[in-house]
Amino acid sequence: MNLSYYWYEAARIMTTPARLVADMAKHSLLNPANPLAYSPYARSVAAACEMFERVTRRYGKPSFGLSTTQVDGVSVPVSERVVWERPFCRIVTFDRGFVRGPAEAQPKLLIVAPMSGHYATLLRGTVEAMLPSHQVFITDWIDARMVPLTAGRFDLGTYIDYLLDAFRDLGPDLHVMAVCQPAVPVLAAIAVMEAQGYEPVPRSMTLMGGPIDTRRSPTAVNCLAQERGTAWFERNCITTVPAGYPGAWRSVYPGFFQLSGFMAMNLDRHVNAHTEMFDHLVKGDGDSAEKHREFYDEYLAVMDLTAEFYLQTVKTVFVDHALPQGTMIHRGARVDLSAIRTCAILAVEGENDDISGVGQTLAALDLTPNLSAERKAYHLQKGVGHYGVFNGSRYRTVIAPRIAAFIREMAGPGETKAIAHQPESAAADQT
Incomplete structure (x- = not known):
């Protein structure tokens, strides 16, 4: 044990x-x-x-803390509201006060946050950049140690079922953004919807730094999973929640394991950051120290994942490469990406991404042969790593406007022609 x-x-x-x-x-x-x-x-x-x-x-779960935004040049208040809830997830929307006129018809955007150790608040900047021009929803995943055993299991199949329910309940005219890990279940869920004729299918999905096909440009994370195999992770990474929590005795992959892995990948950077904070405190540089606090208050806040979800994800995505090889199964049926014919796809990658290598997200465009080229687009952002794909100055000034433009092109009937999928060399930098 x-x-x-x-x-x-x-x-x-x-x-x-x-x-x-x-x-x-x-x-x-x-x-x-x-x-x-x-x-x-x-x-x-x-x-x-x-x-x-x-x-x-x-560190406890941070708050989004988004109190205002700019809509059509006017500052308006923002409030949070839960619009959808299940034992392991709830969906939060950000209501913008006093929005009238054209802003009322702004596209609906569901941001699917990664369920990979951090809370959805890690995407605070992602939400903030999209709020002025979209009605934003986000999946707020629940820490597994806070979910009683009576709520049942949560595995990759349950994750996809949650997405199917959310897409239907929030539709029609829904656009989806998957950040990192959820790129695989989002792509699979939409393939299931299109294959089974579910309505309404989201109008577009934006896949950002997602491990669609980890055989392309494999990173250290991908290689570790491939070398060790699922059995090693089950022996060494799975434990049970101690007494004192609502989810006591549930088998989980603890958040502190994931955090230690992230920290180890860039240990020198984190040591230097803490050394600099100490110097700032000694010198009385409160502003610099506060920036450090804000970042690490978020970065060090982690949540547990259910063991079954973690192990299935490792096996399906990183060991078996089931989705790109066409062997992924959901509820007894094969997930067929060729069934995707209507939901447009934008793949976004970072040039220096050390979690999902360049080409892994782009694979989604190659794996959907029956989706027309006019409904596919690709953006490779130079000079950013994994975090910079969905946060930071390049995201705010380049990537977010690119996503917003893509959503506008795909929104509603009579949609305009999208930017066609270009070869990687031609679309390498659309800054």
């Missing part, structure tokens, strides 16, 4: 008193009433206390 979760919980509990003492010491040393508050010694010790407290803390 893998006891890693229990050791993790024990370590967290044992360090809690020290963390609380460090937090109190930091506030005491920086209290304006303390004569030493502005001395280099106090700032150094306070900085060390804060770094210790942050390293030993369990």
Whole structure:
């Protein structure tokens, strides 16, 4: 039995008193009433206390915190509302106040957030960039340790079933954006809808940095899964949720495992970032330190995945390459990508992506032979890695407008001609 979760919980509990003492010491040393508050010694010790407290803390789920947006040049308030809910997922929409006229008819966009360890709030910037011109929905996946065993299993098939229900309930005239991991189940769900004649099929899907065919430009992540195989991950990465949580005794892939993997891939970068934060705190550079806090408050907040979903994803996507090879099965029927004839596809990739290599998402366009070229498009963004595909300045200024333009081209009857799928060399940079 893998006891890693229990050791993790024990370590967290044992360090809690020290963390609380460090937090109190930091506030005491920086209290304006303390004569030493502005001395280099106090700032150094306070900085060390804060770094210790942050390293030993369990980070809770952040909030989206999107209170306003600009619609047609006017600042309007934004509020969140749950419009769809299942045991392992809910869909949140962002209502924009006082929207009148043409903005009321803006396209509906469902952003399918990755279920790969981080919360949907990691896509805060993704949502924010699309809010002015779209009615935005997002999948808000639930931490598996918070879901009781009585709610049943959640595997890759259940994930696809959730998407099928959501597409039907939010339609018609729905557009879908899949960020990273959900590219495979989104593509599979739409293929199932088209093959079985479900209505309404989303008008378009944007696949961003997704592992559609990991045989193309395999990354370290892809190679590790291929070399180790599913059995290794089951032996070494699956454990049960300890008592004290609603999902106690559920078999999961813990979020802290996924986080440790992400951190290890760029360990020197994270060490340097924390060293810089310490220096900023000692120097009293509050703005720079706050930017660090904001990023890592989000990055270090992780959730658990059900064991069955994690293992099936590893096997289906990274070991068997079932979707591109035409062997993926959903509810007893083969997922046939050639059935996709109406839902337009935009594939977006980052030149420096070290999670989903260049060409893996582009494969979706090659695997859908019955979708016309006018309904396919591709964008390779130079100079960005995996995170930059859906967040950051290049996303806001280049990628998001490209996606918005594609959605406009595919929206509603009498749609205009889309940008045709170009060879990789011709479409390498549409900046």
